[in-house]
Amino acid sequence: MITKTEQFEQQDKEYIANTYGRFNVCFEKGKGSLLWDVDGKEYIDLGSGIGVTAFGVDDAEWSEAVTKQTHALNHISNLYYSLPQIQLAEFLCKATGMKKVFFSNSGAESNECSIKAARKYSHDKYGEGRHVIVTLVNSFHGRTITTLSATGQDVFHQHFFPFTEGFLHTPANDIDAAIEVLTRPDVCAIMMEPIQGEGGVMPLDKEFVQAVTKFAHENDKLVLIDEVQTGNGRTGSFYAYQQFGIEPDIVSTAKGLAGGLPMGATLFNEKTQFVLNAGAHATTFGGNPICAAAANTIVNRLTPEFLDSVKAKGEFVKSMLVGKTGVIGISGMGLMLGIETTVDAKQVIAKCLEKGVVVLSAKNKVRLLPALNIPQEQLEKAITILGEVIAELAHS
Numbered sequence: 001m002i003t004k005t006e007q008f009e010q011q012d013k014e015y016i017a018n019t020y021g022r023f024n025v026c027f028e029k030g031k032g033s034l035l036w037d038v039d040g041k042e043y044i045d046l047g048s049g050i051g052v053t054a055f056g057v058d059d060a061e062w063s064e065a066v067t068k069q070t071h072a073l074n075h076i077s078n079l080y081y082s083l084p085q086i087q088l089a090e091f092l093c094k095a096t097g098m099k100k101v102f103f104s105n106s107g108a109e110s111n112e113c114s115i116k117a118a119r120k121y122s123h124d125k126y127g128e129g130r131h132v133i134v135t136l137v138n139s140f141h142g143r144t145i146t147t148l149s150a151t152g153q154d155v156f157h158q159h160f161f162p163f164t165e166g167f168l169h170t171p172a173n174d175i176d177a178a179i180e181v182l183t184r185p186d187v188c189a190i191m192m193e194p195i196q197g198e199g200g201v202m203p204l205d206k207e208f209v210q211a212v213t214k215f216a217h218e219n220d221k222l223v224l225i226d227e228v229q230t231g232n233g234r235t236g237s238f239y240a241y242q243q244f245g246i247e248p249d250i251v252s253t254a255k256g257l258a259g260g261l262p263m264g265a266t267l268f269n270e271k272t273q274f275v276l277n278a279g280a281h282a283t284t285f286g287g288n289p290i291c292a293a294a295a296n297t298i299v300n301r302l303t304p305e306f307l308d309s310v311k312a313k314g315e316f317v318k319s320m321l322v323g324k325t326g327v328i329g330i331s332g333m334g335l336m337l338g339i340e341t342t343v344d345a346k347q348v349i350a351k352c353l354e355k356g357v358v359v360l361s362a363k364n365k366v367r368l369l370p371a372l373n374i375p376q377e378q379l380e381k382a383i384t385i386l387g388e389v390i391a392e393l394a395h396s
């Protein structure tokens with residue numbers, strides 16, 4: 001008798017494109033931060049589907065709003081006004097001081113929108129030849145041909161030539177280098193993740209972000225902040241840039257925004273709010289009422305008190321792991337954490353899965369992106385197991 005997992009593994013390998021190196025687990029259901037696989041095994045989830053299920057699985061408020069909206073109106077297109085979308089946009093603007101929102105369906109699309117708006121801003125004002133967007137080495141901005149160009153990692157610049165032109169990469173945290181490249185007359189903007197997520201949970205230096213933003217603002221180069229992973233409460237503030245003391249021109253976000261449904265958003269400030277005018281950009285699904293209704297239940301709960309609890313849980317995880325056998329260090333903010341270990345992160349992940357704990361990797365680190373409301377006792381239990389796994393592997 002083969003297990004259900006083995007059966008689904010065979011079918012997956014037969015019919016699904018081979019783009020993912022999957023772990024040998026097939027999840028069937030969950031509740032909050034607990035997951036169960038098709039063979040009935042229970043797990044504590046510290047990955048939340050890569051930072052997506054911000055309030056866990058089958059969260060009561062989220063499920064109720066989604067169910068209600070499916071009965072009211074599942075889709076209407078952007079030819080008409082849509083209440084859940086309006087409510088969400090107003091909330092996002094009031095939470096950030098940004099002025100307008102464009103909704104899309106993913107992180108890559110939210111960045112694509114930032115990129116298009118930055119180029120149009122510059123073209124409207126300065127004409128041709130000022131279209132280059134600077135991004136950081138080791139960044140990750142998405143998988144479309146254009147957002148791959150934006151991504152500052154050479155491994156992503158293969159196979160799919162020709163890539164979209166007009167991107168330059170500068171090292172993170174090197175102020176002089178960034179200012180030098182921003183000085184070029186063909187540059188219109190810089191795009192940065194406050195914490196490089198896929199790049200290994202590497203927070204940028206506050207001084208760097210501030211110096212670059214100041215220089216960019218003084219020279220009318222736009223500052224585009226990619227909050228796809230860091231946004232929507234993940235780091236203990238509504239958006240991570242708010243902890244860096246800057247005011248971006250454009251902010252893109254996705255992952256946790258709708259708590260498990262596909263949704264991206266691009267936010268524009270005073271200066272950029274009118275760049276995308278009628279016909280300049282569009283999407284069929286963007287701002288879909290079900291996704292927007294779902295997102296409203298997420299952002300509504302990101303109160304200062306709740307965000308403090310996210311920070312406190314992050315500090316708790318650090319306090320449990322710092323100085324432990326096999327742990328070199330922990331980076332990140334709030335509940336976006338990267339653990340550098342003396343052992344192979346891939347082995348840690350596999351061993352944790354065996355023991356019923358779901359963790360992620362980012363480069364050579366073990367990455368944690370638990371649901372923002374993970375119960376304290378589940379967090380403690382899972383981190384205890386993670387610590388034991390790291391120590392065991394370090395000893396063997």
Ligand SMILES: *Cc1c(COP(=O)(O)O)cnc(C)c1O
Binds near residue numbers: 105107140197229
């Ligand atoms: C995940 C991610 C993206 C891409 O998002 P998709 O929804 O997969 O298109 C872009 N930027 C950052 C910082 C991300 O973490």
